[in-house]
Amino acid sequence: xxxxxxxxxxxxxxxxxxxxxxxxxxxxPYLRDSGETTFSMEISRFEFDYLSQQFFFSVxxxxxxxxxxxxxxxxxxxxxxxxxxxLGQGEDILIGDGRYDGGWTLPDTLxxxxxxxxxxxxxxxxEASNSLAEFKTLQPExxxxxVIGAASHLDTLTLLSNGLVLDTLTLxxxxxAGLDEIRDVSMMSLKPDGSYANQGQPIPLYDDGGSVxxxxxxxxxxxxxxxxxxxxxxxxxxxxxxxxxxxIYHWTFNSRSWLGIEAIPVIDSIVVLxxxxxxxxxxxxxxxxGVFK
Numbered sequence: 001x002x003x004x005x006x007x008x009x010x011x012x013x014x015x016x017x018x019x020x021x022x023x024x025x026x027x028x029p030y031l032r033d034s035g036e037t038t039f040s041m042e043i044s045r046f047e048f049d050y051l052s053q054q055f056f057f058s059v060x061x062x063x064x065x066x067x068x069x070x071x072x073x074x075x076x077x078x079x080x081x082x083x084x085x086x087l088g089q090g091e092d093i094l095i096g097d098g099r100y101d102g103g104w105t106l107p108d109t110l111x112x113x114x115x116x117x118x119x120x121x122x123x124x125x126x127e128a129s130n131s132l133a134e135f136k137t138l139q140p141e142x143x144x145x146x147v148i149g150a151a152s153h154l155d156t157l158t159l160l161s162n163g164l165v166l167d168t169l170t171l172x173x174x175x176x177a178g179l180d181e182i183r184d185v186s187m188m189s190l191k192p193d194g195s196y197a198n199q200g201q202p203i204p205l206y207d208d209g210g211s212v213x214x215x216x217x218x219x220x221x222x223x224x225x226x227x228x229x230x231x232x233x234x235x236x237x238x239x240x241x242x243x244x245x246x247x248i249y250h251w252t253f254n255s256r257s258w259l260g261i262e263a264i265p266v267i268d269s270i271v272v273l274x275x276x277x278x279x280x281x282x283x284x285x286x287x288x289x290g291v292f293k
Contacts, residue, residue, distance in 0.1 A: 039064070040063075043057065043122055050143055118138050148185075148253050148263050151170070151251070154270070160242060170235045212224060249269060
């Protein structure tokens with residue numbers, strides 16, 4: 001006759017100043033350690049995934065008898081027990097391999113405590129009341145954000161009576177884990193009248209090597225102005241027509257990683273002079289980029 005082994009998996013958030021305190025095991029129907037066991041167990045996985053906001057854990061049990069039942073408790077609510085299985089369901093992949101995998105999604109109410117110290121407690125118990133406990137701690141490391149460097153552009157542009165003034169804005173952006181971790185780079189452009197260009201929406205910068213054609217005029221294709229793709233230099237072709245406001249435009253550059261971690265914004269500005277002043281840009285006739293309108 002098969003004996004039963006019960007595994008209780010408890011994730012307890014070690015949170016200072018948190019109102020939700022974990023329930024002690026004295027209030028639960030299981031003992032931590034009976035001192036007599038015929039089995040061994042190991043917590044082989046305890047990690048946190050920032051993208052899904054989930055904890056993942058695996059417990060492996062070696063026993064001369066088959067495992068019949070597994071339950072776990074997340075610690076923040078000691079009255080709620082849930083059934084785990086070794087049937088290849090949910091987080092479990094292989095049937096009957098003695099490995100129990102589970103996952104727990106971090107509630108929004110605890111998201112600010114994600115980088116606190118968390119303790120995983122595992123208790124194994126058989127039907128003869130033999131039990132064994134093991135602990136493992138984890139302090140998730142908050143992912144690094146992208147790093148924005150200084151912007152490169154002309155500091156002054158002068159409006160023309162006819163045609164457009166052009167300049168290419170470039171911005172170096174890096175990430176400690178590599179450029180592939182950068183999801184996007186954008187800017188906000190505050191006009192001299194206090195309103196935002198592009199109807200208040202972020203304006204994307206591109207590291208595409210100029211592969212995307214935004215518009216064509218007179219048989220000429222105009223792109224983002226980026227010179228080399230995937231080199232960490234993000235670009236945007238700037239254009240001003242005679243109707244643009246003169247004055248100071250304030251720019252705020254932003255970047256996000258694929259995990260949604262935002263970089264420290266970088267602030268810059270450019271001066272636009274009215275027509276008739278010395279021009280430092282080039283004149284062409286085509287649709288403008290939206291940075292100034």
